[in-house]
Amino acid sequence: MSDGQKILSQMNDRSREVFRRVVEGYLESGDPVGSRSLTRTMSEKLSAATIRNVMQDLEFLGLLDSPHISAGRIPTQLGLRMFVDGIMEVSTVTLADRQAIDATLGAPEQDVGTMLDRVGAALSGITHGASLVLTPKREAPIRHIEFVSLAPDRALVVLVFADGQVENRLFTPPPGQTPSSLREAANFLNALAEGRTLSELRGHIAREIVVRRQELDQLARDLVESGFALWDAPGDSQERLIVRGQSNLLDAATEMDLARVRSLFDDLERKRDIAQFLELAETGEGVRIFIGAENKLFSLSGSSLVVSPYMNADRKIIGAVGVIGPTRLNYGRIVPIVDYTAQLVGRLLSGERQG
Structure with missing residues (x-):
């Protein structure tokens, strides 16, 4: 059991709800969440003073932080990790999102590189983050x-x-x-x-x-x-990291974030550690979430990465797709989108097409 899960198991219902609503409010708006706004949404009628006391307890536990004096609270990296692992509800992929991704498939004879480029563009468009698509190594004789x-x-x-x-x-x-x-x-x-x-x-x-x-x-x-x-050179044209939607990161950045976003752009421009990007996905099947400093590739930018591998017909991992953005990504929506996209790409490259 992780530290976050231990803390979560020890929290009472009131603390858990305050924590959940602070995180959900922050992920939706990007702004600190104050006690007064929570008095209108809590299932239990509580005063602003009572909610502030709970917030202080959560801050003491390292789950919330106060960016400014007398302002509301935002989740810490530990708080976000605990929310993602233990509280977050993952939605299903909407029909509109599925159609946007499916539309990238094109004709059966479409070049794989072109198809993956279109997948990256669609992924960044519907998630409002930057998309990363690692193309498979060429294995044709x-x-x-x-x-x-x-x-x-x-x-x-x-x-x-x-x-x-x-x-x-x-x-x-x-x-x-x-x-x-x-x-x-x-x-x-x-x-x-x-x-x-x-x-x-x-x-x-x-x-x-x-x-x-x-x-x-x-x-x-x-x-x-x-x-x-x-x-034999690492990062040669056998595998290519396709990056789309960097402008979305600029649109979402505050003045304080701009330096971090520029740092992320530098990393992406140099396409550093492409092999490590695939290693992140290879460590386990399915979608993985890296928050802030957990993300070794882009830790200086404080970004979050949602990534999933895709496989060929032999169940061998041959590439990966992901979305990168600020830590306040809408994880519950983006996780199933990345999962759906990875599975779709894998089926396509294995010679299967949608019915």
């Missing part, structure tokens, strides 16, 4: 690899996959490359690549370079190794 020289210090590697997708990646080749070394490197890779995915090819290249080192021209070997380093 490779059909062909080719190197194209663009300039003495610039080259292009063209990857053609069995599913028809083509990826072009610019990189800086080792100095002194010649047309023959480009052909030799491509021939070496194509002999290894047939029928293998990119992740499978990575390990195979490293082994084969050691075994067949003498067969490869030094220039071609350098080229293969530099290409291998490009493919």
